[in-house]
Amino acid sequence: MSSFPVTNARLAALRTRMAETGTDLVALGPSSHMAWLSGVHPHGDERPVMLLVAQDYAGFLMPALNAAAARKDTDLPFHPWSDDQGPEAALRALLEACGVTAPNLSVVLDETMRTDFALRLLDALDSPRRRFTEDTVGLLRAAKDDSEYRALKAAHLANDKAVKAAFAALEEGVTEAEIVELIKSEYAAMGAALEFCSVCFGESGAFPHHTPGAAPLKRDMAVLIDTGCRLDGYPSDMTRCGYFGQPEDGYAEVFSVVEQAVQAALAAAKPGVRACDIDKAARDVITAAGYGDRFLHRTGHGLGVDIHEPPYIAANSDVVLKEGNVFSIEPGIYLDGKFGIRLEEIVILREDGAEIFSEMPRDMVHVG
Template sequence: MTAPSPFDTRLAKLRARMAETGTDLVALGPSSHMAWLSGVHPHGDERPVMLLVSATYAGFLMPALNAAAARKDTDLPFHPWSDDQGPETALAELLQASGATAPGLSVVLDETMRTDFALRLLDALDTPRRRFTEDTVGLLRASKDGEEYAAIKAAHRLNDEAVKAAFAALKEGITEREVVALIQEHYKANGATLEFCSVCFGESGAFPHHYPGETALAQDMAVLIDTGCRLNGYPSDMTRCGFFGTPGEDYLEVFATVERAVQAALEAARPGVPASAVDKAARDVISEAGYGANFLHRTGHGLGIDIHEPPYIAANSDAILAEGNVFSIEPGIYLEGRFGVRLEEIVILRADGPEIFSEMPREMQRGT
């Protein structure tokens, strides 16, 4: 007997969740939600494309010119439409097949769908009650399965190698952009693509989202590298810091404080704990050390198909962490005009606490 595909399993879980939440119809646009549920990631433009799921049917509204390319990724039925016909008839047929014609249906909309797609669907329904995906697809996506874990782990193993190579290549005069190019080439040589890369020398590290430039490395400069690749559809994300030359007491103090904040957040992260409590654990360490005003962002973000997705590890988050959640822990201290230190791990939450994906130690990287 052939084992069910992960997409069959996810569709079954979604239907179970729809029953639990009283949801009649889930509508997804060409997004990471659609890719996660079906494996289909069609080109997104102004032509309406949707995946509709009801208790008894799942099918696509699909522009005819995209159908052949999308067909290789799914066996779910298509309701195609051509440019000269428009999507109205195909959408009506899809809704009929889905059993979504009664008034007052409870409809979940993909919050990342184009507004004109969503309004077209709502206009075709009779007095629908709509909400977004947080208690259906979003909730299910936040708990990673074994295949997702393996993909994220592989991306992080490659990321470790790239970051180690980058620190090893540091020399006086090398520029931030040259280090980015080295990292990107390492990804490419190993079958991955660059997701993002921020290399920060000296005072550049005081900007959490610094865009690498022509700043050249010199003696007694702090170094911050925050980078990630995408491998087999899933990203990695990690930040490591170091010093080129001899760090002063101020840098050592800040580095040690950020490391304590990471450890406190890791200790606080458990299933059933509010995400805000993990943020507080890290923030309290930094505030008590006198750097509270220099911690400029939330403690973390979820990671899956998207590099940023729920749950968000923030003071204002009402998310309750659950086993299988994947998220970052990345406190930082930023001293304008001097340097910044951020240490970041991506973790998966297990029953007894977080498992870190990266195998590269967080210890200070040193170069001369």
Template sequence: MTAFPRSQARLSALRRRMAETGTDLVALGPSSHMAWLSGVHPHGDERPVMLLVSQGYAGFLMPALNAAAARADTDLPFHPWRDDDGPEAALAALLQASDATGAGLSVVLDETMRTDFALRLLDALDAPRRRFTDDTVGRLRAAKDETEFQAIKAAHLINDRAVRSAFAALKPGMSEQDVVEVIKASYKEDGAELEFCSICFGASAGFPHHYPGATRLENNMAVLIDTGCRLDGYPSDMTRCGYFGTPDDRYREVFGIVEQAVQAAVAAAKPGVRASEVDKAARDVITAAGYGGHFLHRTGHGLGVDIHEPPYISANSDVVLAEGNVFSIEPGIYLEGQFGVRLEEIVILRAGGAEIFSEMPRDMVVLGQ
């Protein structure tokens, strides 16, 4: 019996999917795909490393200097190679073991693999037909199991505490970077690590991807906090907005519109619905209110091992959402030179609709009055 049952279950699921899609070989580089499937996350540099999976075999092309460290995470066979020998013979042996020597094989390539790794593999095959991982590993990763749900949930509860702490710590004269430090300390106390953090004061929030800096908090200033941690291999992601002082009518109006857009998208998110329909539900609310030109990005992105992964919730996505999909719903309105409001939830699709991970209300946080 394998010492790595989770990886074995995922490998079996991949082989079933390969049979359904007529795939002869899956090739993964040192990426989140490899980590998800095998638990192995080797150092990625110029030395070729890949995991090949066929119906009868799964094994690694592995630089010899990384083999001992990687062995702790898998019982799959290694085809090691040394710097003074090069990877050619080891790759040929791996392809032979994988029964991947025929002509016209259907090969799935890791889209995040280094180009030189991918070309080395393709050059070693005979007229392969290649595509990326969307309908194999990518599809399997998109449907989260209960273990993944629990990991993502735990990360979000830590995130809730950190964001509450950040709002509570706000004082006049604090810089955006000061708030990042408050959040990092909260994560550390709960055993998590910072994944990313965007703190936006005032006009900074008018840019969807503002990098926190020296801007200092003043009275009557909008505040946007978009942050996430990583715990046990899985991230969190959430955006909350508030006001330090007395919110004016314009801010209250925009906040209310964005909240309605979130509610509309959450209500639209169900198994069997296209991702574009969820995007449209949010976008229609904002457009009807006269701010369509200020909603500058898609409604959401998938979340799993990676903070951004499929499915993407965009206007041009025909992806049909399925039970177990995890993704963000984060409409926003950005008024350059004034402020921005974005409210974000990460949801998992259940049979009856979307379940939100965060337990922190989206209510406007008003402080410092």
């Protein structure tokens, strides 16, 4: 039994889920799945590394040169291999230890694993039936525990401070890239690292994934800031919008529509509701206002170890949401050549609805 308590609890939950789904083996590559389950995040290159989990055994196929670095994070057994030997014998020994040498076993593969790793494993098994992690590791990851909640909350409070500082620093002539650097430095002062940052001035906000550049801020220009940091292994994500100077005609109206869409999605977000119904709640508001064709993306994405992970809040998703799910609500309206407005919250589902991580108001920020 592992002496690492989080690993121990998550392995037990995974094995329960494996029994419920008739799964004989779960195989994870050097990915966020492996990090979530075991705390191990080894260097990933062409050398095969896997964590295999069966009902009575779990162990790593581990390149020998990475073993010492990985050992500090786990006491699960290693099956090491060296460059001059190759991984074949170590993989056979690991599979034998897992007790999975019979034919036609049910195997769950990490969908983010390198193809050559996955094929090596499948070739070593006898006619396996394979699927991906949606109903095992992915399902368990989607329901955040208290430690994950605390980490996500701390990351979002750090994000709030950085975004407030960024808006306060707006002045004529400052560039998008300079505001990104300011946000990065604010994160660093709080012990966090930049995960991503999009600062959009004026018509650049009409591109949902704009790359910040040397565009200078001018008076009476819209500002959109979508940014996130990573703190103690977990990320934040938030979008706020406002104006430097006076809003142009129509801006306040569009802002109000997007805010109403956020509120509608928040009201719809409850355990037992389908993801597509939350998307519809936001989309219906924007469509009714005449901007349906200017809402260019899904309403949200899950967030956890990864900045984007299931569940996805999209029109084509029938996933039924559960207590503990964490995801974004971020409707937007994008007007080419003018501006874009997106308001984003990350929420966790509680028994009675959605709890927002950020404590920064969504009000239109007015500077200058």
